[in-house]
Amino acid sequence: MKYTSFSTDDILNLEKDFRSNFVNSLNGFKSINLIGTISNQKQSNLAIFNSVIHVGANPPLLGLLMRPPSVKRDTLTNIRETGYFTINHVTEEIYVRAHQTAAKYDSQKSEFEAVFLTTEFSENFPAPYVKESVVKVGLKLMEEHTIESNKTIFIIGQVMEAIVPTHCILKDGLIDLNLAGTITGSGLDSYHSVRKISRLSYAKPGKDIEKIG
Amino acid sequence: MKYTSFSTDDILNLEKDFRSNFVNSLNGFKSINLIGTISNQKQSNLAIFNSVIHVGANPPLLGLLMRPPSVKRDTLTNIRETGYFTINHVTEEIYVRAHQTAAKYDSQKSEFEAVFLTTEFSENFPAPYVKESVVKVGLKLMEEHTIESNKTIFIIGQVMEAIVPTHCILKDGLIDLNLAGTITGSGLDSYHSVRKISRLSYAKPGKDIEKIG
Numbered sequence: 001m002k003y004t005s006f007s008t009d010d011i012l013n014l015e016k017d018f019r020s021n022f023v024n025s026l027n028g029f030k031s032i033n034l035i036g037t038i039s040n041q042k043q044s045n046l047a048i049f050n051s052v053i054h055v056g057a058n059p060p061l062l063g064l065l066m067r068p069p070s071v072k073r074d075t076l077t078n079i080r081e082t083g084y085f086t087i088n089h090v091t092e093e094i095y096v097r098a099h100q101t102a103a104k105y106d107s108q109k110s111e112f113e114a115v116f117l118t119t120e121f122s123e124n125f126p127a128p129y130v131k132e133s134v135v136k137v138g139l140k141l142m143e144e145h146t147i148e149s150n151k152t153i154f155i156i157g158q159v160m161e162a163i164v165p166t167h168c169i170l171k172d173g174l175i176d177l178n179l180a181g182t183i184t185g186s187g188l189d190s191y192h193s194v195r196k197i198s199r200l201s202y203a204k205p206g207k208d209i210e211k212i213g
Numbered sequence: 214m215k216y217t218s219f220s221t222d223d224i225l226n227l228e229k230d231f232r233s234n235f236v237n238s239l240n241g242f243k244s245i246n247l248i249g250t251i252s253n254q255k256q257s258n259l260a261i262f263n264s265v266i267h268v269g270a271n272p273p274l275l276g277l278l279m280r281p282p283s284v285k286r287d288t289l290t291n292i293r294e295t296g297y298f299t300i301n302h303v304t305e306e307i308y309v310r311a312h313q314t315a316a317k318y319d320s321q322k323s324e325f326e327a328v329f330l331t332t333e334f335s336e337n338f339p340a341p342y343v344k345e346s347v348v349k350v351g352l353k354l355m356e357e358h359t360i361e362s363n364k365t366i367f368i369i370g371q372v373m374e375a376i377v378p379t380h381c382i383l384k385d386g387l388i389d390l391n392l393a394g395t396i397t398g399s400g401l402d403s404y405h406s407v408r409k410i411s412r413l414s415y416a417k418p419g420k421d422i423e424k425i426g
Contacts, residue, residue: 004382005335006375011273018386023270025388026350026375028302029397029407030266031241051266053243053278056363057236060224063278063360063367065266089241092410096422103416114418122218137239145358147276147369150269154276154367156360162219162239169217173231174400175238184242184397184407187387189415189425192407194242197305197396199403203316205327209309212402 024187032185034098035064036086036112036119036128037078044119044128045074046101046111050185052087060159062087062139068151074107076153083141084126085157088133091181095191097132125161134180136163174199237400245398247311248277249299249325249332249341250291257332257341258287259314259324263398265300273372275300275352281364287320289366296354297339298370301346304394308404310345338374347393349376387412 011019030050037045055061064087066076079085090098097115105114112119118131125138139157146153168180177194184192199213224232243263250258268274277300279289292298303311310328318327325332331344338351352370359366381393390407397405412426 002379003376004379006377007337008273008371008373011372011375012271014386016271019273020270021386022375022382022388023273023372024267025386025390026273026348026372027265027267027275027300028244028246028348028395029242029390030244033241052240053264053266054237054240055278055360055365057233058225058229059362060221060232060236060239061360061362062240065268065276087240095410096413099413100416100422103418103420105418109418124220135239135241142362143360145360145367147268147274147356147358149272149274149355149369149371152268154358156362158221158362159224159236159239160221162224162235163216164219166215166217169235173227173234173238174403175235177238177242177399178405182241183410186390187412190387190412191410192391193410194397194405194407197308197404197406199400200309200312202402203313205316205318205322207316209313 021187029184029186029192032090032098032183032191034088034090034101034130034133035075036088036130037075038082038127039078040081043107044110044112045078046117046130047075048098048101055156061142061156062137062159063154063156066153066155069153072107079141079155082126085139086127086129087137087139088130089135089180089182091134092183092193094132095183122161122163134165135175135182234400242397242399242405245303245311245396245404247301247303247314247343247346248288249301249343250288251295251340252291253294256320257323257325258291259330259343260288261311261314268369274355274369275350275372276367276369279366279368282366283364285320292354292368295339298352299340299342300350300352301343302348302393302395304347305396305406307345308396335374335376347378348388348395
């Protein structure tokens with residue numbers, strides 16, 4: 001197989017969109033989530049993110065990276081204002097509408113209405129979920145870290161509520177995301193469906209890995 | 214569809230392994246990468262991570278979350294010692310060996326040898342790549358952020374070198390990860406292959422999204 005090698009300078013010299021597509025491919029497949037928020041004036045907001053990661057199970061924490069707040073970012077503003085946000089998995093049924101939330105609507109327009117997705121509120125949580133989503137997580141802002149290299153913001157949220165299709169919860173706690181219909185993404189605009197290869201047994205030195213499901 | 218709702222307390226009261234599997238499923242599908250490092254004493258190390266995210270394209274930056282350094286963590290120690298590490302995509306051919314790197318080998322044993330993967334060095338970069346991988350990225354440590362909520366460490370690296378199969382680089386810069394054979398993961402032990410649904414056009418208010426590939 002023939003490989004092409006790019007140095008930092010090669011990457012910096014790429015045309016802007018080419019560079020963006022290229023560097024966005026380097027980490028592999030990404031989670032695709034819709035982040036739901038609401039302002040103090042009760043204006044809801046919805047935005048697609050591909051940077052949500054697991055941070056810890058006890059306490060339950062997720063993290064996500066947000067672009068620099070140099071221009072107006074409603075999601076970040078709302079999270080700072082209210083302290084709450086939701087993470088909603090994207091399925092093949094809603095991925096085109098999810099992608100459309102990336103359009104630069106003005107702040108008076110809710111992306112929920114603009115893309116025909118529905119706000120859903122639970123009794124105990126202030127930020128809006130996406131009714132059409134499958135796995136829905138309500139989080140409370142815990143920490144904000146500014147990445148000095150490019151002024152992006154890494155946000156940590158604690159899980160306050162997780163709403164999961166009952167039949168997708170396996171007996172050892174794993175959520176069957178294939179059954180739920182969650183999809184994955186690559187680059188900035190590429191969406192992919194997922195097929196399970198296998199689960200693997202806990203790794204120990206000198207012990208062969210087994211396929212466990 | 215019937216849903217089950219979990220509060221923070223419900224999650225904290227779950228059995229430890231159940232909670233770990235459950236919370237690790239909440240962010241959706243994850244990137245699966247092997248992180249290659251080497252100590253100052255030239256002992257190589259390889260470890261599987263599911264937390265690598267894109268941080269920025271200009272300068273090209275990736276981030277990853279590492280567990281707390283409360284016990285010996287060779288990957289973090291080596292990154293701090295040398296300032297360099299590699300990120301290597303995992304394919305269906307090597308995922309069982311990749312998973313086995315999670316076993317707690319002692320520091321004198323290289324996971325490369327233990328799991329039968331091969332170190333590969335480029336001319337201009339000190340940390341080892343995985344020969345059997347497809348997309349390989351060499352990074353320089355730029356920043357380290359301690360997440361106060363659970364003492365995990367968020368690392369930022371700048372891309373110094375990206376080695377990519379030539380035929381997988383599309384004309385607009387996106388790397389065709391399906392063609393490369395990169396896989397994705399969920400939870401802590403579940404591996405999945407990926408099929409492209411579609412690429413979508415740039416989102417603008419009032420403009421319909423088109424499938425572009």
